[in-house]
Amino acid sequence: MKKKAISPDKGNRLINDGCTILVTAQLGEKSNIITLAWQTPVSSSPPMAAISVAPSRYSHQLIATSGEFVINVPPLSLLKAVVYCGSVSGRDEDKFQGAGLTAESAAVVSVPLIAECIGHLECQVSQRISAGDHTLFVGQVVAASAAEDLFEEVWQVEDERAKTIHHLGGSFFAAPDKIVHL
């Protein structure tokens, strides 16, 4: 899938619809993928996004130590991989291999992107906040990219390949239908 660079200032739009994401992290030779529904943009200028990660998760350790992570936006066709990456631990399994996903070099950070995802936000951790039983990692978006045909100002969710995944809870998900313009 051909990708194009997006201005980091517009990058927040890749996750503005509240989609479930695959976060990649890397520390030395070890990389990992974690599925997260708990994400939000938090700042326009500089562009920043926050993710909420439980301290027990392997990716928590990688992100806290390396200070970097990538938000990857999976399309609906990757739902099985999304559920898999949210169900097993990277301590036990190589999730790239287990999910059949391909690691690809990022533009700025040392963390791999997931080639099969349709959008990417490369983030450097600027704040780490303990909130209840999770940690909020606030990251500055230093690079962004998206599938050339599927992001035009916003996600073209009427195209089957651009349908983002939304986690309703438990094993229930939904995807967007039509674009409503108001």
Added chain:
Amino acid sequence: MKKKAISPDKGNRLINDGCTILVTAQLGEKSNIITLAWQTPVSSSPPMAAISVAPSRYSHQLIATSGEFVINVPPLSLLKAVVYCGSVSGRDEDKFQGAGLTAESAAVVSVPLIAECIGHLECQVSQRISAGDHTLFVGQVVAASAAEDLFEEVWQVEDERAKTIHHLGGSFFAAPDKIVHL
């Protein structure tokens, strides 16, 4: 619309799909509504959610001073009100009146709910974090409620009345189609 109480522990599911929300705030006699796409659950136990609000917004002042806010989940049929509440300032207009929305007493907090919304999370601010050009208010969910027919473990988004609103960016929105169970 008849509402039922939801355990605050399950309340995060009302916003887990990343929907756009209407946040209500109150200080003394003044109440306000602000439209926000930037929200996420952040903790399971205790249940907590975070919203990102620009300091220039009138609601920022109300929430920062009162220490309380309510997350209201609007259905797709309220899209016009959602856009209106994101376009005008509560300093100039009474948005309940302007949007034709009805204020209703909350169960625990002193902030009104929006009767026409399908779900409500009553929050008490536990942390206030400056992140870039916005403030993250992290709130503990002290009460939750949802439309009796429309929330059954998760939002029943195949029912037209339970379709949540997702902000793609600019004036573009989307709503969920079918429930996918995996």
